[in-house]
Structure formats: C-alpha cells, structure tokens
Amino acid sequence: MLNFDFHNPTHIAFGQGRIADLAKLVPAAAKVLILVGGASAEKTGTLAEVRAALGDRQHATFAGIEPNPSYETSMKAVAQVHEGGFDFLLAVGGGSVIDATKFIAAAALFEGEPWAILEKFGRNVTRALPFGAVLTLPATGSEMNNGSVITHRGKGAKLPFNSVHTYPVFSVLDPTKTYTLPPQQLANGVVDAFVHTVEQYLTYPVNAPVQDRFAEGILQTLIEVGPRLLAAPEPVYDDRANLMWAATMALNGLIGAGVPQDWATHMIGHELTATHGIDHARTLAIVLPALLQERRVPKQAKLLQYAERVWGITTGTDDERITAAIERTRDFFESMGIRTRLSGYGLGADAIGPLIAQLEAHGMVKLGEQREITPAVSRRILEAAL
Numbered sequence: 001m002l003n004f005d006f007h008n009p010t011h012i013a014f015g016q017g018r019i020a021d022l023a024k025l026v027p028a029a030a031k032v033l034i035l036v037g038g039a040s041a042e043k044t045g046t047l048a049e050v051r052a053a054l055g056d057r058q059h060a061t062f063a064g065i066e067p068n069p070s071y072e073t074s075m076k077a078v079a080q081v082h083e084g085g086f087d088f089l090l091a092v093g094g095g096s097v098i099d100a101t102k103f104i105a106a107a108a109l110f111e112g113e114p115w116a117i118l119e120k121f122g123r124n125v126t127r128a129l130p131f132g133a134v135l136t137l138p139a140t141g142s143e144m145n146n147g148s149v150i151t152h153r154g155k156g157a158k159l160p161f162n163s164v165h166t167y168p169v170f171s172v173l174d175p176t177k178t179y180t181l182p183p184q185q186l187a188n189g190v191v192d193a194f195v196h197t198v199e200q201y202l203t204y205p206v207n208a209p210v211q212d213r214f215a216e217g218i219l220q221t222l223i224e225v226g227p228r229l230l231a232a233p234e235p236v237y238d239d240r241a242n243l244m245w246a247a248t249m250a251l252n253g254l255i256g257a258g259v260p261q262d263w264a265t266h267m268i269g270h271e272l273t274a275t276h277g278i279d280h281a282r283t284l285a286i287v288l289p290a291l292l293q294e295r296r297v298p299k300q301a302k303l304l305q306y307a308e309r310v311w312g313i314t315t316g317t318d319d320e321r322i323t324a325a326i327e328r329t330r331d332f333f334e335s336m337g338i339r340t341r342l343s344g345y346g347l348g349a350d351a352i353g354p355l356i357a358q359l360e361a362h363g364m365v366k367l368g369e370q371r372e373i374t375p376a377v378s379r380r381i382l383e384a385a386l
Contacts, residue, residue: 001208004258010144011170014245016237018172019046019134022053022090025170026132030088032059033081035101037066037093041136044180050092050134060084065093068273068280069100071115071152074107081108081129088130091168094137094185095192102148102166105129118150122161133171137181138244139189139281141196141251143171151274157362158274160266173248175240183230186243187336188281190226193247194219194332195284199263200256202292202302203369208259215255216309221246223310226336264367265291268378271358278345285333285340290384292326294377298370342386352382 013021026032032054034047041047051059062077080086081104091101105128107114117125135143142148147162178186201215225239225246232239249255268291269283278286296303300322307313307325316324330340339345356375359365367373373381 001206001258002260006253006257008144008167008253010168010252012144012173012248013170014173016174016176018174019049020053021172022050022132022134023055025172026054026057026088026090028057030057031084031086032057032088032090033077033084033086034059034061034090034092035065035077035097035104036061036063037097038063040180041092044177046134046136046177047092050090060086065097065100067096068151068158069096069103071118071150072154074100074103074150075114077104078107078114091131091133092136094135095140095142098133098135098142098168099140099148099150101131101133102128102142102146103150103161105131106163106166115152118152118157118159118161121159122163122166125161125163125165128163128165130169133168134177135171135173135244136177137185137189138178138247139192141193141248143168143173144248144252147251149270156274156358158270159362160270173244175237175244178240178244179235183337186229187226187338188279189243189247190222190229190336191285191333191338192281193243193250194222195265195281195288196250197255198288199265200259200261202299202306203260203262204298205301206259211255211257211259212305214249218246218250218255219310223332226332230336260369262369264373267364267367268355268359268381271355275355275358276345276347276351282338282345285338286342286345286385287381289326289330289340290381292329293384294381295368295373296322296326298372342382349383349386352379355382
C-alpha cells in the first residue's frame with residue numbers, strides 16, 4: 001500500500017426528512033445564498049423545504065446553474081455573493097450545482113482572475129466561503145469531496161480543480177429526493193459512480209485489499225441496483241438509498257487512499273463534453289471500454305481480479321477472461337440505455353483530431369496511473385471507440 005493522508009471533514013446527514021436538519025446545520029447568523037439549477041427544485045417542493053428549514057436566516061436564491069457548470073454562470077453567482085454580502089452558500093441539486101458552488105466559494109474570495117483557479121487546478125486556492133449541500137441527483141460524489149469541474153464556454157475548456165478549502169461543511173442525502181428523476185439521469189448516476197470506482201481500482205496491485213474490497217462492493221452494488229432502478233414501476237427507497245450512498249462512497253477519498261489512480265477516462269471524456277456537449281457519464285461509457293482494451297497489458301493483474309471478483313469470470317485463458325470482463329462492462333453500460341460508441345452520438349473519425357488537440361492544449365499529455373497515455377495513445381483509444 002502506498003503512503004497516504006486521508007481527511008474528510010464533511011458531515012453527512014442521510015435519510016428521509018433530513019432537510020429539516022438544515023435548521024441546526026447552517027450557522028444561525030449566516031446570510032445564505034441558495035444555488036440551484038433549473039426549475040425542478042422549485043417544482044418538486046425541495047426548495048420550499050430548504051427555505052422553511054432556514055427559518056429566519058437571511059437568504060436569497062441564484063438559479064440557472066447548468067449541467068457541466070460554466071465559468072460564465074458561476075461568475076454571475078460570484079457577483080451576487082459580493083453584491084449581497086452572503087457568507088454561506090447552500091447548493092441544492094446534483095453534482096453540477098455542487099461543483100459550481102465549490103468554484104463560487106473559492107472564486108468569491110480569490111484575488112485576481114478566478115479562471116486561474118482552474119488553470120492551476122486549485123493549487124492557488126487559499127480560502128473559500130463555507131458551504132453545504134442538499135443532494136438531489138446521486139452520481140458524482142461531489143457532496144463529500146473537494147473536487148470540481150468547470151467549463152469555460154468561451155475557451156471551449158473543461159478543467160478540474162480541488163482544494164482542502166472546498167469540502168462541503170455538510171451534505172444532506174435524502175433518497176426520496178431522487179424519486180422524480182427521469183431514467184436517463186438515474187442511468188447516468190449509476191455509470192458515473194461505476195467509472196469513478198474503476199478509476200481508482202483498475203490500475204495495478206499495491207497489496208491494498210481493504211480498498212479493493214470496498215471498491216468491488218461498490219461495483220457489485222451498482223450492477224445489482226442499476227437495472228432495478230430502471231425497471232421499477234415506482235421508486236424503491238432502498239435501491240435509491242443504496243445508489244445514493246454508493247455514489248458518495250465512490251469518490252469521497254476512501255477507496256482511493258493508498259492506491260494508484262488512473263483518471264484518463266475522465267480527462268478524455270471532459271473533452272468530449274466540452275466540444276460536443278455529451279453528458280459526462282456518457283462520455284465515460286464511451287471511453288472506458290476502449291481504454292481498458294488499449295491498456296489491458298499494464299492493467300492485466302487488476303483486470304483479472306476485476307473479472308473474477310466483480311463479474312464472476314473464472315474460466316478461460318488470461319486473455320479470454322480480460323476480454324470477457326471488458327465486454328461485460330460495455331454490456332452493463334448498454335443495458336442502462338447508454339451508448340458506448342462515438343458513432344452512437346453522431347461522431348466519426350473526423351472528430352478525433354480536434355479532441356486530441358484539446359487534450360494537448362490543456363496539458364493532458366501524460367495520463368493514467370503510469371503516466372503513459374500520450375496524445376498518440378489517446379488517439380488510439382478514441383479510434384477504438386468509434
């Protein structure tokens with residue numbers, strides 16, 4: 001096992017009815033800016049619950065944070081923070097709203113042009129406003145980590161950042177708030193959490209069985225509940241609760257402590273979203289099977305472990321078992337209604353060159369746990385995903 005530091009200060013309030021706990025989770029004297037995406041939080045009554053729980057605290061709302069949150073919209077929220085003198089932020093939504101809130105919290109106190117936060121991947125963040133979250137869409141794990149991804153529409157760039165200053169103070173996780181989600185968003189959540197787990201698990205062995213078993217348990221849970229979520233005529237609380245907690249555990253730092261991590265699938269996927277507007281989870285489903293095929297030799301030991309422990313594949317040669325595991329992964333994504341080829345999104349070979357140019361422009365030239373995924377390798381991965 002590799003050396004590591006593990007610290008996660010986020011308080012999780014999990015279960016039905018926990019939005020009422022905002023009355024004690026938010027500081028009594030806070031002046032709160034609530035941040036939301038579209039109109040769903042208002043329509044479902046979640047926003048009314050939040051406002052009621054805040055009681056007599058001064059608060060206002062900023063709406064309009066889009067999927068794959070933009071720098072431009074986030075900076076409008078920063079202006080409202082400054083104009084209104086807000087000192088506490090409250091994200092109500094999914095990963096996009098929480099990601100934006102992290103950036104807004106850091107940008108509101110940043111000296112200089114806040115895009116520099118993304119250009120330096122957060123290394124230049126020295127402080128941020130405190131914030132909490134009410135999760136309505138389980139997928140990204142942003143509710144219990146310090147990472148964020150922001151898209152600059154004008155620059156055509158989608159970049160990540162993280163900072164010790166951008167952990168949520170708390171996050172409220174009420175599984176009933178997922179009951180109004182459409183099937184596409186549920187499927188995206190399952191695949192997003194699945195690939196988050198794989199990025200930290202399918203690398204190379206370092207004798208970390210605790211992390212491996214945690215990761216395998218998350219993957220098996222997602223494989224079990226994913227199809228049930230789509231097939232159920234009515235929401236089933238336990239399945240929604242297990243998806244919500246699996247997605248949180250997939251990216252709160254626990255399974256990644258002391259093990260090598262990949263993240264090349266995400267970096268390549270970010271360029272697909274920034275350039276072509278494909279849902280984040282769906283870009284991961286496009287890239288991952290092709291990447292595993294390309295990297296099957298350096299990942300051989302963990303791929304064989306994955307084949308046996310996650311998919312129950314125990315017969316055949318090493319190559320046959322690895323191929324079967326990759327095929328089962330692709331089939332699982334497809335079974336969730338998510339296409340796994342670029343052609344499924346109307347993209348052909350002519351799209352690959354500009355994507356590689358974007359990777360190079362953003363410094364993504366040595367990706368993966370071995371730092372061996374160069375632009376040439378990324379090109380082969382995308383070609384295999386056609």
